[in-house]
Amino acid sequence: MHIKTISMKYYDKLIFELSRPGRKGYELPADNFGTDGMADIPADLKRTEPLDLPEVSELDVVRHYTNLSNKNFGVDTGFYPLGSCTMKYNPKINEEVAIMPEFSAVHPLQPAESAQGALELYYNLQQALSNIAGLAEFTLNPYAGAHGELTGLMVMKHYHRSRGDEKRTKVIVPNSAHGTNPASAMVAGFQVVEVKSKPNGSIDVEDLKPLLDDTVAGIMMTNPNTLGMFETEIVEIAKLVHDAGGLLYYDGANLNPLLGKVRPGDMGFDIMHINLHKTFSTPHGGGGPGSGPVGVAEHLVEFLPNPRVRKNEEGKFYVDFGKDSLGSVSTFLGNFGVMMKAYAYILTLGKENLKNVGPLATLNANYIKESLKDDYLLPIEGVCKHEMVFDGLKDKSTGVTTLNVAKRLLDYGFHAPTIYFPLLFHESMMIEPTETESLETLDEFIDVMHKVAKEAHETPDEVKNAPLTTLVRKLDETGAAKNPILTYKALKNA
């Protein structure tokens, strides 16, 4: 066991600081058109202020961004047990096929007959996701999980409106839900009603019942919930909501442990989104681009957003604008480059292996849970699914917090878990290992977690001051928020 140190020279220049007048990093063809188009544009429509972009060579750019990449921790760097984010390994072949010029050079408005390959891939992915989810059809237009939620809620609203049922203005959201759920409901123009969780984190059915009247459009749920526990009363909940005329929305953020075991459609969900960047292994990209396809049950298909990709009787693929659609949520067809990676992932695993994803992710999570519960406070007993939540260290006498533990993990070369979420506990620490991590990696992580628990007793100040060995240490976040410096220009003048 050792603390990782970085031996490379510390680099903190901004690209602007490398700039030298007259230096350039590009080559363009000679202008042989014999026209002066710019002269035809009136002066008062033109830019008057200088354009302060960097003037740097290609090598400057390459070294600069290579140096920046060395200041980053990714899944390829090490274990990334960030709960609820499903930081699984991103296979390299997916990256290669996604940039094939046969696809990347296709214009989104190209005639369908010249884009049959792209459309076929798009259609096949729609079909595969529908089957995996147990739903009728998918749109791949939404760009991210939160965008999928918004789109799904629009489907819900559009459905009720199409039936002339205008009074359904409320969406029920559990108080343990991801923060995006209530926010998405607000943006879609709903009122949010909270339903309480029981001490074990599951929805309290008795608390739910009185909320279900004819003003409820539906409920948003994730299953397993944000504590990693399966909602065992889901069948009853689905019946109650449907009987009250509402729809069930499935937040697919926690879909991974269900692969091969349970399909959201079979649990009674009417609408869901899938985070391709979680369950289907497309890289998170430092925050995006992701992709948040939305699937619906049969009775909601016509409401999906435009444009849609369909197949005609002759087996040709085409882009369609449905007249009963809720409208559009994207300029074109969504993040196609991301879809290619998810499609490659599904084909690589195939029906033989995709079904093992959920069980092995669940196995890994339960192994960590059982291995850590002597040192960390496990508020809920029983099998978890893809992730588990500890309420900080078991021994609270040392004053070492979840934040301290998280920062200390960075010193040991691990990414931190998700912390202080869900809000049900004061010291939440949410760990999701995913199925792609080996027993050796899990054991290494478990050993370090035990070591940190021991340090909390023996050298608490060291843990409280962590991280000690990262490139930069604890940051002044308050100062950053009080006096926001958001650009190089502002930094220069600060």
Next chain:
Amino acid sequence: MPHTEEDIRKMLDKIGVEKIDDLYSDVPAEVIFKEEYDIPSAMSEIELRRHFGELGKKNRQLKIFAGGGAYDHYSPATVGHLLARSEFYTAYTPYQPEISQGTLQYIFEYQSMICELTGMEATNASMYDGATATAEAMFMMVAAAKKKNRVLISSTVADAVVRVVETYARFHGVELTVVAEKDGVSDLEAIKKELEKGDVAGVIVPQPNKYGIIEDLTGLADAIHAAKGLLTINADPSTLAVLRTPKGWGADIACGDGQTLGMPLSFGGPYLGYIACDKAQIRKMPGRVVGATKDADGKRAYVLTLQAREQHIRREKATSNICSNQSLMALYATIYLSLMGKEGLKEVNKLCCDGAHYLYNKLIGTGKFTPAFGEKPFLKEFTLKTDLDMEKVNKHLLDNGFMGPLVTGEGLVTFAVTEKRTKEEIDQLITLMLEA
């Protein structure tokens, strides 16, 4: 999945269950999936490459003379190579700033460049696309206006953008009025008339517009501000190297699609949306923002900031549900703009502009095309009127490896020319069009 039989045995023993299925004993039996997925069998890398190769052959790589929100600009090789560094692409949102300075710093540089292009003081870490960024700009204007709930959008904004803004408005309960264009540009007089009603929170206009025309927005910002509203300009960021900035027009918010910053067409995405504003609106701006700060040792560092605005804090009080960005595409734009720099981006615009004018002059010269809205200034995209059977013409072009202009109205066609198009290709395009 790295698990050996022995690993699995060892782990199950630790957990104290017999088999993996026991970990699902809490799931009601009636919802357990007992069938096989209806997807193909597992493919090796060799088979996968072959499959993608076969699909790829069903696409055609064309010489593109259409835009409509996606432009065939050149992507320098360097960008792709740097983007392939997995320390960037396998990271998540920079929640742990101590080990995410790479991501945080490039976002800071991205923000600096977007502000430089637009002239605005602040921007976020990027948005999904130009259309959703415009919808968020609409929400910002309504939030800033407090009691007013009506937004005007010019019909010269790209149709795909209007569609998305219209959808967001309808669901969120914003009253959106599409103001019909006049002679191919925003009807400033009609907008001013609407402003007189006193209920307008803001106005959205494009630059350049969907016909490629560079609009003269003189006096618009003053009129809107006098009516206590805000102005949003949806602008192509690449063109801002040479065109008057949104700030220069007096805009309160600038937004648009970053695809023009060298991003591959990629059948519609991923691209990025940008949204920028002045300090006055900063706390209404959605999304992630990176700020400069220092660490405990006084070292320069960057961090996500102004998070009190965000959905994970505000939950049901949130005005936006954005909790991510198109981070890797922001890196794309940053590297592209670093390479092109101060002069390169202007040269790109000049090449596009000269190529487009060459094509324009030639087309007019054929006698088959006339200016659609009189002589109006344009950069890389322009619209002409024609009696030609464009369906037939575009089919003939396609058969010969060209993507022809977009049909944007009754007898109207809109061409786009980027720096990738040569004089020879333009000459060939015209020959093909005339012989169709």
